[in-house]
Amino acid sequence: MKTMKKQLIGGALGLSLALSFAAPSLALLADDHEEDSYLAIVGGDIFAGTGEVLRGATLLSKNGKIEEIGYELILPDGCETVDAHGMRVYPGLVALSATTRLTQGTFAAGVEIHDFVPHEEHSEICGDCGKSFEEIVPPALDPGEFSTEHLATDAFRTDFDDSFDPFSGYMVMALGNGITTVQQSSAAVKLKRGDISGVSLSEKTLTSQSWSGSNPAGKADLREKFRLATEYLADYRRWEEAVKSDKELKEPSKKGIDGRILDILEGRTMARFSANERADLLGIARLAQQFKFRPVIQGCVEGWTVAEELGRAGAFAIVTPRTRRDRSETTTHEGGSSIENAAILTRAGVQVAVVPANTSIDMGGISGRDLLSLPLEAGFAIRGGMDERAALESITVVPARLLGIDHRVGTLEIGKDCDALITDGDLLHYQTFVQYTVVEGKLVYDKQEEVFYSHIRPRPEAAVDPGEEVSGEVESVEVEEIVEEESDEE
Amino acid sequence: MAALTSLTLLVASTLVPGVSGTGDAYADVRPIEIHNAPVATPSLAIRCGRVLTMNAGDTILDPGMLLVENGDITYVGAPIDVPAGFESIELDEAWVTPGFIDLHSHIHAGGWGDTNDMVMPTNHEFSTRPTIVAGNPNVRRACAAGVTTIFGIPGSGTSISGFGVLLKTKTESTYEGAVLADPGGMKVAQTHNPERRAGDIGATRAGLGWLLEEVNDRAVQARDTGSFDPALANLTRIHAGELPVLIHCAGNEGVASTVRMWKGRYDTRCAVSHGSFDGWYTADYVASMGVPVNHGPRTFNFNLGMKEGRIVGTSAAYVEAGVPLFSLNTDAPVIPQEELFLQGSVSVHHGADAYTMLKALTIHPARTFGIEDRVGSLEVGKDADLVIWTGDPLDPRTRAEVVVIDGEVQYQRTHDGQWF
Amino acid sequence: MKMRNLLVGLACVLGTQAPLLAAPASPTPDLFALRVGRAETVSQGTIEHAVILIENGKIITIGQDLEIERGIRVIDRPDWVVTPGFVNCYSRAGMSSSGGSGTQPGVQASTELYPRQPIYGELLEAGVTTLGLYPPGNQIPGQAVVVSTAGDSRESMLVREGAYLKILMESNSKAKKTLRDGFEEADKHLEKVTEAREKHEKAKEKYDDELKKWKKYDDEEKAKKKEPVDPGDFVEPDPSDEAAAFLDLREGELSAMFSIRKAGDYLHLIDALGEEQISWSMRVPLRNDIDLYEVAEKLGADERQVVVEPRLTLMPWTARERNIPAELDRAGARVVFIPNGDDLGNQEKWRQHVGHLVKRGMDPQAALAAMTHEPAVLLGVDETVGSLGAGKEATMLFFDGDPFQASTNLKAVMHAGDFVEEASAQ
Known part of the structure; x- marks a missing residue:
């Protein structure tokens, strides 16, 4: 294992004197432990996913967690480095509903292997069949x-x-x-x-619940379950208080109470609804407000027509900005899909996560619509008026929040998992390629080392010798807010 | 028979005075080539930050100006004073491009209906004309995304499924108002779909090949002898070089057999459409034969055939091989018509050049179908089909602000709301 | 290093019990010497101009240009290359039943053994002198047995039962649980033993007390009361078949062979094994797109025995050829080859298939070991077969050249000192 040498400390102190004007962060003078593993992403523009951008900064991972982000970091001996000069660093993307x-x-084709099967050539997979x-x-x-x-x-x-x-x-x-x-x-x-x-x-887990205009009885049932569960919880709390003075009091019965609804009301799980129509969305929003839980709404195509209600209900929406749906002829309300859906929902305070229309991986030749197109899909949200920062969040920290894992992933912040991607340009630009991917401080993907994309615009040889001491670009130490210009209407 | 022929000639020449030469004898007896009667449209002066003319000189104006009168472009160049009586559209940050063209689309009927008549294996006298629902929601959305011309064609369920119509995507129009050319060209399905499984001929590529050659040879004979056969009237025009033919094919053998037959054997104005999967293996041959490729909806090949394990950007592969006219399609609604631009974006991601992909959406398809005198670039005298974008049209973040077809504003986001 | 025939005299006075011979064989004298062009001993490398002294079916000594005592018959074959007999450790030759799904670790594949089937004689002639026969089925179908293809009866064929416990391991909760359950079963048995012992001890104490009392009683009292019964010595309760097999695994009396089908399964296997210290090998069918190279280093670090076919594979989704057996060998893992198929044809071409991998860079010594010594170790019969050396059974193959060359012929097969085919011996 790589170890950090003691001599580093002296070196670091010396350097810190010289660089006092640059407010350098001193990395890691602590634990000189044998098992520690370090990885540094050096010199990239770090888009932390929190709205902050650090130009030409370095991100240091220790044992898979982000240890430090900043300038003039002293890297421990044996620290693996990824040269990100001229590149951008983003938090790893979080893909909802991904193919298994x-x-x-x-x-893992389900073949039994108990008997010896002489190898048949499995049918050649042809490109033209x-x-x-x-x-x-x-x-x-x-x-x-x-x-x-x-x-x-x-x-x-x-x-x-x-x-x-x-x-x-x-x-x-x-x-x-x-x-x-x-x-x-x-x-x-x-x-x-x-x-x-x-x-x-x-x-947290997601619990699927159904709420659909085509099933009025189901709606009534669900509302009743929420009512009973809420009553039970109130009874239980009263009992909790009362039992302190009267030990003989019997605990309220859980009979007839749906345990999953209790989980939802007590925040152990989130209720996920699949709903697109305005009336259903309104119903869910009102149910959520009445019983005080935050719904997750998958689809949410007509959400833009009732965005304020959804915002008040604290809803999460999982949307595909490109979705098309014609307005129903049977209603006088606004309806149908809108490219502005994601933007309108976000402005109303809804937490919007973006998923592509197809959450599997298309190997057949259709490009730009499958799970690998998350950034393109987020681009469509921007087309509809979402700002760049919210669009980045819609494929990183919002889905992380929805899954209850935002304390670990979704942004680049100290203490979180070091899951980062290094791109050769703006992540949301169509030409951009991911050059490296790091998961829990381990370099797990290098475009030039894998067969898939290495032949497309090959990356030039690293400009910086990875062994060389890295110094930050002092002049760009300010933290910027991402403000992307938008050419607006006249 | 002779009487019938002369009668037809009479009718044809009466209805289509513009058609001359050998074409006369084979002219469609039904009305064709309906040019839109110029209606009074306001004259427009458009000044934008960047004008991509897509002309032969690849002129890009930063900034640039266009004047539009009576549906046509009358000025393209550096900004000048807005002439009196012109409505002015001025967007300093915006880009202007010609309207995009999709040569492989099925949205003219509003959905997937009316695409395949499967009883006979070749249906060369069919037309999509009766199926057109002008200004249907798909067409309107396409327009709002900058697609202004589509070739609305029948499906690929039979070897020849008929003739398609070149349509403008006017948001409120009739067939008569939207048609650019009818017939616009023929649709053939060479491989990868027309294979017949009903027990009749055409279960194999050999049978499919024979079906096409048999009927083509008869049309060639009709052309060469000057005889008239109503069952071959439009097909004969293909062999007279009057109309283009778009050929659905895929895979290397499919693309190669297409080029061999339609260019090598019959020398038609053919274009390979799709050319998917490992069709790009034959790109050098296609290029050497000078056959245009209209690529899509698949734009990459995960190369299982060759087992190279690479994601091959097939648009780049065709362009690099020197295919003369490379254009992109959606096969809408396989890919929604409004996402035609995205075919360019993903092609660029997978290695193609952005400007070439813009050509693949504009002037290349126009030239492929011989309609470059009307559409495909911003040049004086051409139809004023243009799109004003908030930026790079290949970027999904960019939206169309204004779409003009035949000099009329069809869609204006600030007025109509954002359709896409 | 030239060896002297020091042992030859001694050899003469060794026991003369003749081994049970099987199949059509050509008897040799009790004591004879073989002089060949080259011996591939596997355990001691290559010996040029090798002399092998054989008595009563066993190798007495082997060395370069040994002098042979006058009077000992010499079979002189200066053009021949001799190797140990091939050992196929993973076969179902001559067996036909098919297995279901379940855990029967006590089952021995020998229950299916039917001697005198033509295939065994054919395999012997093809040079496959030892077979590991495994029971069919998913999960844990039972234990493999070792047979000699030269035998003509159950007794003469059967070399060893309990050669390895076959276990299917996959990337799923069920397979991992099945394995953990097996060890849990063993734990439960041990608890049961402890409980039984405690119970027995209490009974014994009680008996001792009562006996003391009894002894104090007078005859009248004795007549009234019952004499206490001695609980006797403690007898361990018998373990269930499953517990027994897993106890044997833990105690090193049985090894496991885990069948997996992709690299990921290996990591799940390690995870499922947890702290258990057992001896195990791994069987991986080399599918065309196998990703086993992903764990080659780990397998190498463990010096793990990996049972594979001599096949080139492709990197998944590519046309990039991989020689996984060679990669495993270079990484330090111990490759164990099995033929590409269980049919006679594939077993006859086995060495040619291995030869193909040698041409593509696999170390020939490792390749030969993978057909002889390594499978013998896996089966626990390496004391007698799988290599050529003093004390080993004189079971060997004679080739007219490099065994990995396609043009080379197998000239003769010797089993326990006797030539299987008479014609080739003379």
Whole structure:
């Protein structure tokens, strides 16, 4: 293992005197521990995802967590470095509803191997047979929603821990497009390459609930469940108080109370609704306000028509800005899809997460619509008026928040997981490529080292010798707010 | 038979005085080439930060100005004083490009309907004309995203599914008001769809090839002998070089057999459409034969055929091979018509050059179909089909502010709201 | 290093019990010497001009240009290359049943063994002298057995039972749980033993007390009361089949062979094993797009035995060829080859397939070991077969050249000192 040498301390102190004007952050004079592993992303423009941009700064990871972000960092001996000069550094993207093939690999076709099977050449996958890769190679089974029992037993261990394929080619493609965390059913899974430890992150789970105008009885049922659960909670709290003085009082009965609704009301899980129509959205918003919980609304196509209500309800919306839906002819209200949906919802205070229309990975040739197109999809939100910062958040920290993992991922902040991507330009620009991806302080993707994209605009040789002592660009130490210019209407 | 022929000639020459030469004998007896009667439209003066003319000299004006009168462009150049009586549109930050053109679209009927008539394997006298729903929601949205001309064609379920119509995407119009050329050209499906599984001929590529050659040979004979056969009237115009033919094909063998047959054997004004999967392997051959490629909706090949493991940007591959006229399509609604620009964006991401991809959305498709005298670039005398964008049109963050077709403002975001 | 025939005299007085011979064989004298062009001993490397002294089916000594005592019959084959007999540790030759899904770690594959099937004789002639036969089924189908292809009866074929416990390991909770459950079963048994012992001790104490009392009683009292019964010595309760197998694993009396099908499974296997210290090997079918190279370094660091076919594979999604066996060998893992298929044809071409990998960069000594010594170690029979050296069974193959050259012919097979084919011996 790489160790930090004692001599570093002296060197660091000397340097700090020389650089006092630049307010240097001194890195890591602490723990000289054998097991510590360091990685530094050096000299890039760091877009922290919090609105801050540090030009030409360095980000240091220690044992997978962000230790320091700043200038003039003293790097420990043996610290692995990634040269990001002239590049940009962003937080890893968080992809909601991602295909399970990402985490379960491409080699897991369900064949029995108890008998020796002489190797048949598996049918060549042809580029011209008109079939997509998905059609030829059957996808691994989706384990589907699983019970929360798994979560209770073993520190968020889920079925995904046991089925995670740390060498999945699809995962490498996702990493190559900036995705470092994915949602699988109700688990959040970290895309750790070559490692299966601690891949599940979720603390909260999502609980699907149904609310649809086409099922009035179902709506009534759900409302009743919320009412009963709320009453139970009130009774319980009263009892909690009363029992202090009268030990004989009986605890209120849980009979007839839906445990999942209790989980929602007590914040252990979030209620996820799949809804697009104005009336349904209004219904959900009002239900949420009445019973005081924050709904997650997937789809939310007509959300822009009732954005204020959704904002008041503290809703999360998972939207695909490009979605098309014609206005219903049977209503006099505004309706149908709007490219401005994401922007309008955000302005109304709704937490907007963006997902592409297709959350699998398209290997058949259609580009710009699948899971790998998260930044393009966020671009469509900007087209509809969302600001650049909210658009970046819609594919990083908002989905992290929704999954209850924003204390670990979604922004580049000290103490959080060091999940970062290094791009050759503006992440939201269509020409930009992810050059490197780092997950928990480990370099897991280098565009030039993988077959997929290395031939497209190959990266020139690193301009800076990685061994050379790195100094910050002192003149650009100010922290800027991302203010992207928007050419507005006349 | 002779009487019928002379009658047809009479009718044809009466209806289509502009058609001359050998074409006369094969002219469609139905009305064709309806030019829009110029209506009184306001004259426009448009001044913007950047004008991409897409002309032969690749002129880019920073800033630039256009004058539009009677539906046509009358001035392109450096900003000048706005002439009296002109409505002025001035957007300093904005970019202007010609309206985008998609040569492979099925949205003319408003959806997926009316695309495939599957009883006969070749249906060369069909037309999409009866299926057109002008100004349908898909067309309107396309217009608001800067797509101003589409070639509305039948599907690829049969070897020849008929003739398509070149339409402008006017947001409120009729067929008569929107048509640019009818027939605009023929649609052929060479491989990867027309394969017939009904037990009749055409289950194999061999059968499909024979079906096409048999009917083409008859049309060639009709052309060469000057005889008239109503069952071959439009097909004969293909072989007379009067109309282009767009050929759905994919895979290397599909693209190669397309070029071999339609260029090598019949020397038609053919264009490869799709050219998907590993079709790009044949790009050198396609280029050497001078056949245009109209690429999409797939724009990359994850190279399982060759097992190189690379994401090959196929747009770049065709362009680099020297294909003379490379254009992009959506096969809408496979990819929504309004996202035609995105085909350029993703092609650039995968290695193509941005300006070439702009050509692939404008002047290249126009030249592929021989309509470059009307559309595809911003030049004096051409139809005033233009789009004012908030920036780089290939960037999803950019939106169309104003779309003008035939000199009329079809869509203006500040007035109509943002449609896309 | 030239060796002297010091041992030859001694050899003469060694026991003369003849081994049970099988199949059509050509008897040799009790004591004879072989002089060949080259011996690939596997354990001691290559010996040019090798002399092998064999008595009663065993190798007495082997060395370069050893002098041979007068009177000992010499079989002189200066053009031949001799190797140990091939060992195929993962086969179902001659077996036909198919397995289901379940955990039966006590099952021995020998229950399916039917001797005198033509395939065994054919394999012997093809040079496969030892087979590891495994039971069919997913999860934990049972234990493999070692047979000699030269035997003609159950007794003469069966070399060893309990060669390895076959366990399917996949990346899913169920497979990992199945393994953990096995060890838990062993734990439960141990608890049961402890409980039983405690119970027995209490009973013993009680008995001792009562006996003391009893002894004090007078006859009348004795007649009234019952004499206490001695609980006897403690007898451990028998473990269940499952517990027994997993106890054997822990105690090193049984090894496990885990079948996996992708690199990721290996990490899940390590995770599922946790702290358990057992001896195990790994079987990985080399599918065309296998990603096993991802864990080659880890396997190398563990010097893990990895059972694979001699196949070139492709990097997933590419046309980039990979020689995974060679990569594993270079990383320090111990490659164990099995033929590309269980049919006779693939077993006959086995050395040619391995030869192909040698041409593509695999170390030939490692390649030969992977067909002989390594599988013998895996099966626990390396004391007798899999290499050529003093004390080993004289089971060997004779080639007219480099065994990895396609043009080379297998000239003769010797099993325990006897030539299998008469014609080639003379």
